[in-house]
Amino acid sequence: MDRNAQARRRRMLWRGVESALLLLVLFLILFPILWMALTAFKRPVDLFDLTVFFTPTLDNFRTIFAHPWNIGQTFLNSLVVAGLTVLVSIPASTLAAYAFSRFEMPFKGALFFTILATQFIPAVVVVLPFYLLFRDLGLLDTHLALVVVNLAIVTPFAVWMLKGFLDAVPTESEEAAMVDGATRLRVIIDIVVPMVWPGVVVTAVFCFILTWNEFLFALILTRDDAVTLPVGITRFRTERGDLWELIAAAGILISIPMFFLSSVIQRHFVRGMTGGAVK
Amino acid sequence: MRDRWLKYVLILPAALLVMGTTIWPLGVSLVTSFRDWRLTRSLTPGPFIGVEHYLIALTDDPDFANAAKVTAIFTLVDVAVTVVSALGLALLLRRAGVLHSVTRAVLILPFAVSPALVGISFRFMFNAEMGVFTWMAGAIIPWLKGFVWLADPVAALLVLMFSDAWRWVPYMTLVVLGGLAALPKEPEEAARIDGATEWQVLRDVTIPALLPVLAVVAILKTVFALKMFDQVVTLTGGGPGQSTVTLAHLVFSIAFRWYDMGYASAVAWILTALLVFLAVWYMKLILRKPGGH
Numbered sequence: 001m002d003r004n005a006q007a008r009r010r011r012m013l014w015r016g017v018e019s020a021l022l023l024l025v026l027f028l029i030l031f032p033i034l035w036m037a038l039t040a041f042k043r044p045v046d047l048f049d050l051t052v053f054f055t056p057t058l059d060n061f062r063t064i065f066a067h068p069w070n071i072g073q074t075f076l077n078s079l080v081v082a083g084l085t086v087l088v089s090i091p092a093s094t095l096a097a098y099a100f101s102r103f104e105m106p107f108k109g110a111l112f113f114t115i116l117a118t119q120f121i122p123a124v125v126v127v128l129p130f131y132l133l134f135r136d137l138g139l140l141d142t143h144l145a146l147v148v149v150n151l152a153i154v155t156p157f158a159v160w161m162l163k164g165f166l167d168a169v170p171t172e173s174e175e176a177a178m179v180d181g182a183t184r185l186r187v188i189i190d191i192v193v194p195m196v197w198p199g200v201v202v203t204a205v206f207c208f209i210l211t212w213n214e215f216l217f218a219l220i221l222t223r224d225d226a227v228t229l230p231v232g233i234t235r236f237r238t239e240r241g242d243l244w245e246l247i248a249a250a251g252i253l254i255s256i257p258m259f260f261l262s263s264v265i266q267r268h269f270v271r272g273m274t275g276g277a278v279k
Numbered sequence: 280m281r282d283r284w285l286k287y288v289l290i291l292p293a294a295l296l297v298m299g300t301t302i303w304p305l306g307v308s309l310v311t312s313f314r315d316w317r318l319t320r321s322l323t324p325g326p327f328i329g330v331e332h333y334l335i336a337l338t339d340d341p342d343f344a345n346a347a348k349v350t351a352i353f354t355l356v357d358v359a360v361t362v363v364s365a366l367g368l369a370l371l372l373r374r375a376g377v378l379h380s381v382t383r384a385v386l387i388l389p390f391a392v393s394p395a396l397v398g399i400s401f402r403f404m405f406n407a408e409m410g411v412f413t414w415m416a417g418a419i420i421p422w423l424k425g426f427v428w429l430a431d432p433v434a435a436l437l438v439l440m441f442s443d444a445w446r447w448v449p450y451m452t453l454v455v456l457g458g459l460a461a462l463p464k465e466p467e468e469a470a471r472i473d474g475a476t477e478w479q480v481l482r483d484v485t486i487p488a489l490l491p492v493l494a495v496v497a498i499l500k501t502v503f504a505l506k507m508f509d510q511v512v513t514l515t516g517g518g519p520g521q522s523t524v525t526l527a528h529l530v531f532s533i534a535f536r537w538y539d540m541g542y543a544s545a546v547a548w549i550l551t552a553l554l555v556f557l558a559v560w561y562m563k564l565i566l567r568k569p570g571g572h
Contacts, residue, residue: 018371022378025368029385029449033392035411036400048409089296096293103286113562115293118301120558122506124530125547126300128540129307152300159293184285213393215509216527220535230395234513237399244403251396262391266453 033255039248047244060249071250074232078254080143081228082211085150086204093158094200098188100159101166119156123216126152131220141223149217154207161206165199166192202265209258229254305551312545318538325541332545343546345521346529349436353525354504357440361500362493364448369455370481383456386449394446398513401442405429432522435515439523442510447503451496458492459485491564498561505554526550
C-alpha cells in the first residue's frame with residue numbers, strides 16, 4: 001500500500017512537471033506571434049512601455065497601405081510571383097511524378113536522385129548567374145525573374161511530394177481504362193488527376209508557402225517594382241530609425257494567410273519536407 | 280507501346296525546369312569561380328586564373344575562416360538543440376490531454392512565418408530599450424538587466440540560434456511525432472511486462488527504433504543550418520563586427536557589396552560541395568528504407 005501511494009505521488013509530481021513544461025513550450029511558441037500582433041495595434045509612443053494595456057489603433061495598417069509604403073502593391077507582387085510559380089511548376093511536376101511513379105526506364109534512379117539533390121544546393125550559388133543574366137537581359141526587378149528562380153526551389157519539392165501521392169493511388173482503374181482503348185494521356189487527365197487531386201492541392205499550397213516566404217532571391221533580384229513582402233518588411237528599417245509598429249502590421253499581413261494555409265495542410269506538411277521518409 | 284516514348288515526354292518539362300534553374304547556374308558558377316571577374320572593373324568575365332580563388336579562400340582569407348567558424352558553431356549547436364528538443368517535446372506530446380492537443384495544434388505556426396520576418400521580429404524583441412525579451416531576461420536574472428544582446432558577439436549568435444530554433448524545433452517535433460506514430464506498439468509493451476522502468480523502455484526500445492527518423496531530422500537541419508542566410512540579414516546583419524556572418528552571408532557580401540563575382544562563386548561552390556556531400560548521404564539513408572520514396 002505504502003509503495004503504491006508513493007508511486008502515485010511520484011506520478012502526480014511528474015504530471016505537474018509535464019504540464020509546466022508544456023505551458024512553457026506553448027508560451028515560447030505563441031508569445032513572439034502574439035507580441036508582434038499586439039505591436040501592430042500600438043501607437044509608436046506605446047512601444048517603450050511594454051504594456052499589454054493600451055488604446056489600440058488601426059493607424060499602422062492605414063499607414064502601410066498609403067504612400068510611400070504602398071504595401072498593397074507589395075502584397076500583389078507576392079501573390080503574382082507565388083501564384084505564377086505554382087501554376088508553372090505543378091503541371092510539369094505532376095507529369096514527371098507520374099512517369100517516375102508508373103514507368104521503368106534506364107537511369108531512372110540517377111535522374112530522380114539528381115532532381116532531389118538539387119534541393120540541397122544553396123540558393124546563393126544559383127542566384128549569382130541569374131543576377132548576371134537578368135542584368136544583361138534587363139529583367140532585374142521583374143516578376144518574371146523571380147518566378148524563374150523560384151522554380152528552382154519549388155520544382156524538385158513538387159516532384160518528390162507528388163510522386164509520394166501518386167504511388168499511393170491504385171493502378172487498377174487506369175489499367176481497366178487502357179484495356180478499353182483509352183490513351184495514356186486520356187487516362188492521366190480523366191482518371192489519375194481526379195484521384196490524386198487532394199495531393200496536387202496540398203503540393204500546390206506547400207509550394208505557394210515556400211515562394212511566399214522566400215527572401216534571398218527577392219533581396220538580390222528586386223529593387224522597387226517587383227519587391228515581395230519578406231523584402232518589403234525590411235523597408236521599414238529607415239535611416240530615421242526602425243518603424244517597429246509598421247513592421248509588426250506588415251508582419252501580420254504576410255503571416256495570416258500562411259497560418260491559414262499551413263493549418264489546412266498540416267498533416268501533409270511534414271511529409272512534403274521529408275519526402276515520405278517519415279510516415 | 281507508345282509509353283516507351285511518352286514517359287520521356289512526361290518528364291521533359293520538369294527536367295528542363297530543373298536543368299535550367301539549377302544545373303545551368305551551378306555550371307556557370309563553377310566556371311566563374313575559376314575566372315577573375317570584378318564587376319567594378321569589367322562587365323564581362325576576365326581571364327581564367329585556375330584554382331587561385333579556392334586557394335585564397337582556404338588558406339589566406341580571414342573573412343572566410345571566420346565565416347566557416349561561425350557557420351560550423353551555428354550548425355553544431357543548432358542541430359544538437361533541434362534534435363534533442365524535438366525528441367523531448369515529441370515524447371511529452373505523445374500522450375492524450377488538453378494541453379497536449381493544444382500544443383500539437385500550434386506546432387506548425389512558427390514554420391509558416393517567413394524567416395526574414397522571424398529575424399526582424401526577434402531583432403525588435405531583443406532591442407535594448409523596448410525589447411520584451413531583453414526586459415524578461417533582466418526580470419528573471421537581475422545581472423542581465425540592461426544587457427544589449429545584439430551588441431555582444433556571443434549573445435548575438437545565441438539570439439540567432441534562438442530565433443532559428445523557434446522556427447524549426449516545433450516543425451521537427453511534428454516530424455518526430457510522425458515517426459513515433461508509425462512505431463509498432465508491441466516491443467514497448469513487452470518491455471514493460473518484463474518489468475522495465477519507463478526510462479529503460481525509452482532508452483532501450485523507443486529511441487533506438489526512432490534513430491532513422493532522428494537521422495533525417497539531423498541531416499535536414501544540418502543542411503538548412505549550413506545555408507543560414509535570411510535571419511542573418513534581418514536579425515544581426517552579420518554583426519556585431521563579423522561575429523554572426525555565415526558562409527551564405529559572406530557569399531552575398533562578396534558578390535553584391537564588393538562585386539567580386541569570381542571569388543563569390545568559389546566560396547559559394549565550397550559551400551555547395553559540402554551540401555552535395557550531405558545530400559548524397561541523406562538520399563542513401565531515405566531511399567534505402569522500405570516504403571520510403
